[in-house]
Amino acid sequence: MSRMWNAFMLLEAADAEAKKINRQRMLLNRVRNRERLLQKIPEWQFRTHYRLNKEEFHSLCDELRRNTRLKGSKTTSLELKVLTALSFYAMGSYQKGIANEVHMDQRSVSQCIREVTKALNVLSNKWVQFPQTSTQRTKIKQGFYSKFNFPGVIGAIDCTHVAIVRPAANEPCFYNRKGFHSLNIQMVCDSDLRITNVNAKFGGASHDSHIWESSRLRNHMESLQRSGESVWLLGDSGYPQRSYLMTPILNAEPGSRGDKYTKVHIKARNCIERAFGVLKSRFRCLLGQRVLYYHPDYAAEIVIACVVLHNMLLDSRGIPTDQDAEVILSTDPIQPTVVENGLDVIAGRAVRDRLINSSF
Structure with missing residues (x-):
């Protein structure tokens, strides 16, 4: 009985580890898909939608990374957070831009906007x-x-x-x-x-x-x-x-x-x-x-x-x-x-x- 229980526990642990690895892979793929999406957007469309061109966007991200506490996470890169906020500033709506295209939930969108807004206020001086x-x-x-x-x-x-x-x-x-x-x-x-x-x-x-x-x-x-x-x-x-x-x-x-x-x-x-x-x-x-x-x-x-x-x-x-x-x-x-x-x-x-x- 003890051996069967031990075997069952080993199987449970292996299954949990497999699920953890799958979740990590899914998160990694989601980040990669978002990065590819960013690269695919034409320059004119990017500027129209986010008000900055891609060079200005990357310069902004670099400055936020250097001079504020804004950071990316496993699920949301710093770049995606900035794009989400830029979409909101430009359009005034949660239903626009990359946040909608990558199916980010509204709570996550709101958090991204708040973090980027705080960081930009730090730069106001x-x-x-x-x-x-x-x-x-x-x-x-x-x-x-x-x-x-x-x-x-x-x-x-x-x-x-x-x-x-x-x-x-x-x-x-x-x-x-x-x-x-x-x-x-x-x-x-x-x-x-x-x-x-x-x-x-x-x-x-x-x-x-x-x-x-x-x-x-x-x-x-x-x-x-x-x-x-x-x-x-x-x-x-x-x-x-x-x-x-x-x-x-x-x-x-x-x-x-x-x-x-x-x-x-x-x-x-x-x-x-x-x-x-x-x-x-x-x-x-x-x-x-x-x-x-x-x-x-x-x-x-x-x-x-x-x-x-x-x-x-x-x-x-x-x-x-x-x-x-x-x-x-x-x-x-x-x-x-x-x-x-x-x-x-x-x-x-x-x-x-x-x-x-x-x-x-």
């Missing part, structure tokens, strides 16, 4: 930088001056709304003037549409001027002013006029210097609108029609991940042309014009007047 040195600021000023003949500009600023599902907590903070829930994302870009600053902490109910007044960037611009630098951002009438933040002159007399200033201001500030258009066209998960079904904090991380990719593509391809972005109709609520009085406004208007008289 490198890829999304407001100019910190005089040399960096001079380069950006030269860009705005050469293109628009507007001196002293180190960025165009505005906010854009990214739709999210109704949050469980603090719901009124996210309900915007257009009647949907969103994040109101403040961004700054240079004349090449490179995004240099992102503030994704506020809900859609927050006014642009409130986000600005609460941002670290405002403190930084004030410190530059105190140090004697004549630099400024360009904002629309939803922002307060400050000595470091130039806004348009409403109802300026036609043909006057103020009118000329405002026309040039609008052209130069349009860089941020174009940047929003390119960003949302390339990464359609940010479009209002797509709605991010996540907690606001995670939705903000997805926005930042897309901004990192946007800047990477600028480094790879140069300034986007009109062909790089479809026309995106704005769904951003119209922000009321800021009406202010006080010493800050008086000082800001005085600086603006001097700028107009000397340059326009």
Whole structure:
């Protein structure tokens, strides 16, 4: 009886080992099939579907591998994780791209997107930088001056709304003037549409001027002013006029210097609108029609991940042309014009007047 039991146990162990080997082979074959699938996709189709070409994709994977904790597993390579996330960013749907082609379940897809998004946020300190040195600021000023003949500009600023599902907590903070829930994302870009600053902490109910007044960037611009630098951002009438933040002159007399200033201001500030258009066209998960079904904090991380990719593509391809972005109709609520009085406004208007008289 004992011998029979021992023989039975040996057979059970051998069967378990055989099953383990078969599972390992199946996993290995699945990984190999995914790699072959990647190689078979034509370049044009790859770029259309994932927004990056294959060279840019491999460069991204290398950087994530070197500089973040993102790793592959036995069942899902790092490359597949990145492709799955890129498909989501580009299309805004779990049912698109390689995740569907290799029959990955939704839970695995969601995990891949989360891991890659976290990793791209780690890279944001490198890829999304407001100019910190005089040399960096001079380069950006030269860009705005050469293109628009507007001196002293180190960025165009505005906010854009990214739709999210109704949050469980603090719901009124996210309900915007257009009647949907969103994040109101403040961004700054240079004349090449490179995004240099992102503030994704506020809900859609927050006014642009409130986000600005609460941002670290405002403190930084004030410190530059105190140090004697004549630099400024360009904002629309939803922002307060400050000595470091130039806004348009409403109802300026036609043909006057103020009118000329405002026309040039609008052209130069349009860089941020174009940047929003390119960003949302390339990464359609940010479009209002797509709605991010996540907690606001995670939705903000997805926005930042897309901004990192946007800047990477600028480094790879140069300034986007009109062909790089479809026309995106704005769904951003119209922000009321800021009406202010006080010493800050008086000082800001005085600086603006001097700028107009000397340059326009």
